Amino acid sequence: xxxxxxxxxxxxxxxxxxxxxxxxxxxxxxxxxxxxxxxxxxxxxxxxxxxxxxxxxxxxxxxxxxxxxxxxxxxxxxxxxxxxxxxxxxxxxxxxxxxxxxxxxxxxxxxxxxxxxxxxxxxxxxxxxxxxxxxxxxxxxxxxxxxxxxxxxxxxxxxxxxxxxxxxxxxxxxxxxxxxxxxxxxxxxxxxxxxxxxxxxxxxxxxxxxxxxxxxxxxxxxxxxxxxxxxxxxxxxxxxxxxxxxxxxxxxxxxxxxxxxxxxxxxxxxxxxxxxxxxxxxxxxxxxxxxxxxxxxxxxxxxxxxxxxxxxxxxxxxxxxxxxxxxxxxxxxxxxxxxxxxxxxxxxxxxxxxxxxxxxxxxxxxxxxxxxxxxxxxxxxxxxxxxxxxxxxxxxxxxxxxxxxxxxxxxxxxxxxxxxxxxxxxxxxxxxxxxxxxxxxxxxxxxxxxxxxxxxxxxxxxxxxxxxxxxxxxxxxxxxxxxxxxxxxxxxxxxxxxxxxxxxxx
Amino acid sequence: xxxxxxxxxxxxxxxxxxxxxxxxxxxxxxxxxxxxxxxxxxxxxxxxxxxxxxxxxxxxxxxxxxxxxxxxxxxxxxxxxxxxxxxxxxxxxxxxxxxxxxxxxxxxxxxxxxxxxxxxxxxxxxxxxxxxxxxxxxxxxxxxxxxxxxxxxxxxxxxxxxxxxxxxxxxxxxxxxxxxxxxxxxxxxxxxxxxxxxxxxxxxxxxxxxxxxxxxxxxxxxxxxxxxxxxxx
Numbered sequence: 001x002x003x004x005x006x007x008x009x010x011x012x013x014x015x016x017x018x019x020x021x022x023x024x025x026x027x028x029x030x031x032x033x034x035x036x037x038x039x040x041x042x043x044x045x046x047x048x049x050x051x052x053x054x055x056x057x058x059x060x061x062x063x064x065x066x067x068x069x070x071x072x073x074x075x076x077x078x079x080x081x082x083x084x085x086x087x088x089x090x091x092x093x094x095x096x097x098x099x100x101x102x103x104x105x106x107x108x109x110x111x112x113x114x115x116x117x118x119x120x121x122x123x124x125x126x127x128x129x130x131x132x133x134x135x136x137x138x139x140x141x142x143x144x145x146x147x148x149x150x151x152x153x154x155x156x157x158x159x160x161x162x163x164x165x166x167x168x169x170x171x172x173x174x175x176x177x178x179x180x181x182x183x184x185x186x187x188x189x190x191x192x193x194x195x196x197x198x199x200x201x202x203x204x205x206x207x208x209x210x211x212x213x214x215x216x217x218x219x220x221x222x223x224x225x226x227x228x229x230x231x232x233x234x235x236x237x238x239x240x241x242x243x244x245x246x247x248x249x250x251x252x253x254x255x256x257x258x259x260x261x262x263x264x265x266x267x268x269x270x271x272x273x274x275x276x277x278x279x280x281x282x283x284x285x286x287x288x289x290x291x292x293x294x295x296x297x298x299x300x301x302x303x304x305x306x307x308x309x310x311x312x313x314x315x316x317x318x319x320x321x322x323x324x325x326x327x328x329x330x331x332x333x334x335x336x337x338x339x340x341x342x343x344x345x346x347x348x349x350x351x352x353x354x355x356x357x358x359x360x361x362x363x364x365x366x367x368x369x370x371x372x373x374x375x376x377x378x379x380x381x382x383x384x385x386x387x388x389x390x391x392x393x394x395x396x397x398x399x400x401x402x403x404x405x406x407x408x409x410x411x412x413x414x415x416x417x418x419x420x421x422x423x424x425x426x427x428x429x430x431x432x433x434x435x436x437x438x439x440x441x442x443x444x445x446x447x448x449x450x451x452x453x454x455x456x457x458x459x460x461x462x463x464x465x466x467x468x469x470x471x472x473x474x475x476x477x478x479x480x481x482x483x484x485x486x487x488x489x490x491x492x493x494x495x496x497x498x499x500x501x502x503x504x505x506x
Numbered sequence: 507x508x509x510x511x512x513x514x515x516x517x518x519x520x521x522x523x524x525x526x527x528x529x530x531x532x533x534x535x536x537x538x539x540x541x542x543x544x545x546x547x548x549x550x551x552x553x554x555x556x557x558x559x560x561x562x563x564x565x566x567x568x569x570x571x572x573x574x575x576x577x578x579x580x581x582x583x584x585x586x587x588x589x590x591x592x593x594x595x596x597x598x599x600x601x602x603x604x605x606x607x608x609x610x611x612x613x614x615x616x617x618x619x620x621x622x623x624x625x626x627x628x629x630x631x632x633x634x635x636x637x638x639x640x641x642x643x644x645x646x647x648x649x650x651x652x653x654x655x656x657x658x659x660x661x662x663x664x665x666x667x668x669x670x671x672x673x674x675x676x677x678x679x680x681x682x683x684x685x686x687x688x689x690x691x692x693x694x695x696x697x698x699x700x701x702x703x704x705x706x707x708x709x710x711x712x713x714x715x716x717x718x719x720x721x722x723x724x725x726x727x728x729x730x731x732x733x734x735x736x737x738x739x
Contacts, residue, residue: 496736
C-alpha cells in the first residue's frame with residue numbers, strides 16, 4: 001500500500017494541507033479577531049515613554065599619576081565607567097531622588113522603596129562612549145520630570161565622584177602620616193642604640209665623623225677598614241698577610257686607636273648627635289617641599305588665592321625650622337671639642353699596646369703552626385670580643401641606614417600625597433563636566449502606538465495562519481485516499497465523489 | 507401502493523415471496539440512491555468500481571456494510587452496492603437491513619415494509635420453513651427492510667440471524683448485502699460478521715477519524731475486512 005512518492009505527490013500533499021487549513025478559517029478568523037482586539041487595546045493603553053540624556057566629560061586636571069599619588073586617576077574608560085555607573089545606581093542616592101521627585105508612588109506604596117529603586121534602575125542607562133565621554137539617560141512618562149531627574153542624576157554623580165576622590169586622597173595622606181610617625185619613632189630608637197654604642201666605644205666615632213653626611217654606616221666602616229688595611233699591610237710587609245680574621249680585626253682596632261690619638265694631637269673632629277642631624281635633614285626636606293608646593297600653587301592661582309597664601313606660610317614655617325636645626329647643630333659642634341679634650345691618652349696608649357701585643361702573639365703563634373704544618377684548629381681566644389664588637393657596629397649602622405632610607409621614601413610619598421589631596425580638594429585632579437545638558441524630550445521614544453498596533457496585527461495574522469495550519473496538520477479526520485492509505489489497515493476499494501450542494505448522500 | 511405476490515422463478519422451494527414496488531419518477535427517488543437517480547454519473551461509476559474491486563477481493567457473496575461511527579454512509583453504500591451488483595442480470599441480490607436501531611432502507615427505496623425483517627426473524631425462530639417476504643425493488647434486487655418507528659433494539663439473537671441468512675442463501679440469491687449498525691458502540695457487527703464473507707467499511711470524508719477507524723478495525727476480525735469505501739471524497 002505504501003508507494004514511493006513523487007515530487008508531484010509531495011506538492012499535492014502541501015496543496016491538500018493548505019486546502020484543509022482553509023477549512024479552519026473560522027478558528028483562524030477567531031484568533032485574528034482576538035489578536036487585533038488585543039493589539040488595539042495594548043496600543044491604546046501603551047504609555048508614552050520619554051527619554052532624556054546628558055553627556056558627561058571626564059577630564060584629567062592635574063594628573064595624579066604625575067604627582068605619583070594613589071590610584072585616583074588614570075582609570076581605563078571601561079573601569080571608570082563601571083565605577084561611575086555603580087555610583088549612579090547607588091540605592092541610597094536613587095531613593096533620595098525618588099523621594100525628591102515623587103517617582104513611582106504606586107510602587108512605593110504597594111511594595112516599598114526597594115522595589116521602587118529597582119524599577120528606577122530599569123529606566124536609567126549609563127553608557128561609556130568614545131573617549132572619556134559618558135552618556136547618562138533616564139526615561140519616564142513625563143517629559144519635564146525626565147529632564148529634571150536626568151539633570152539631578154548627573155549632578156549627583158559629579159558631586160559623589162568629587163567627594164570620593166577627596167576622601168580617598170585624605171585617607172592616603174593620613175595613612176602616610178601615621179606611617180611616617182611610626183618610622184620616626186623607629187628611627188629614633190635605632191639612632192639611640194647607635195649613639196649608646198658610640199658612647200661605649202668612642203673609637204668607632206671616627207668612622208662616623210669621617211663619613212658625616214654620607215649617612216651609611218657601612219660606608220663608614222669600609223673607610224676605616226681601608227685605614228686598617230694600610231696599617232696592616234705595613235705591619236705585615238715582612239711576614240705577609242696573616243689571613244686570620246681576629247688578627248685583622250685587632251689591626252683595625254689598633255688603627256682606630258691610633259687615629260683617635262692622632263685626633264687628640266691635631267684637630268678635634270666633632271662628634272655630632274645623629275638626632276640633630278636627622279632633624280636638620282627633615283627641616284631641609286620640608287623646606288624644599290614647601291617651596292615646590294608654593295611654585296605649583298602660584299602657577300595655578302594668583303597671590304591672593306588662599307592656597308597660595310597657605311603655601312607661603314608653609315614655606316616660612318619650614319625656613320624657620322631649618323634655621324633652628326642649623327643653629328642647634330652649630331652649638332653642638334662647638335660643644336664637642338671640649339668633650340674630646342677629655343680623652344684619656346694614657347688609657348688609649350695602654351689599650352694600643354695591649355692590642356699590638358695581642359697581634360704579635362697571634363702572628364707568632366700562626367707562624368709556628370704553619371711551620372709545623374699542624375692542623376689549624378682555632379683555639380678560643382680572649383680577643384674574639386673585637387669581632388663581636390665590629391659585628392654589632394655594622395648591624396647598628398645598617399639598621400639606622402635602612403630606617404633612614406625608608407624615612408626618606410615616606411617623606412617623598414607624604415609630600416606627593418599632600419599634593420594630591422590639595423589638588424583633589426581644589427577639584428584640580430580630575431573634573432567631570434556636563435557637555436550636553438539634559439534636554440526636554442518633545443517626542444516619546446520608540447516603540448510608538450502605531451508600531452505596537454502594527455506589530456500586534458502582524459503577530460495576530462501570523463498566529464491565525466499558524467492556527468489554521470496547525471489544525472490542518474493535526475486534523476485526525478479522513479479526507480482523501482492518502483489518509484486511508486496511511487492507516488495501512490485495509491485497501492481502499494472506491495472513492496465516491498462529493499455530491500452537488502443540492503444533494504445529500506446521508 | 508399496489509402489491510403483487512409472486513414466487514421467485516427457478517427456486518426449489520417457496521422460501522421467498524416478492525412484493526413488487528411501483529416505479530417512481532426520478533425526482534422522487536431518494537438522493538442517496540445514486541445508482542438509480544444518476545446512473546450515468548461519476549459517482550454511480552464509483553459504486554461499479556467498488557463492485558469490481560470487491561470481486562477482485564475474492565468475490566464475497568455475503569457482504570456486511572458497516573462503518574466506525576454513525577452517519578458515515580453505511581446505508582448509502584449498501585444500497586448502491588446492491589444496485590450495482592444487480593445490474594448483472596444473471597445475479598440475484600438481496601439487501602438485508604440489520605440495523606434495528608436506525609432503519610432507513612425502506613425510506614431510501616421509498617416503500618413501507620408490510621412485513622418487517624425483525625418480525626420475520628422472530629417468526630423464523632418458531633417456523634424456520636416459512637417463506638421470507640421480500641420487496642422486489644428491481645428485477646433481481648430484493649430488499650428485507652426493518653420498519654421504522656419501532657423501538658430501537660439491538661440484534662441479540664445471532665444464531666437465528668445466521669440461520670436466517672443461510673436460509674436466504676439457499677433461496678438462490680447470489681449476493682446478500684447486509685446493512686448493519688456502526689461498529690463502535692454495539693456488537694451487532696460482530697454477530698453478523700460470522701455469517702459474512704467480508705466486511706466493507708464505509709468512511710465519510712471529513713467526518714471519519716483515523717482513531718475511530720483503527721478502533722473499529724481492532725473490533726472486527728482482521729481477515730474479514732475487505733476494505734474501505736470513501737464517500738464524499
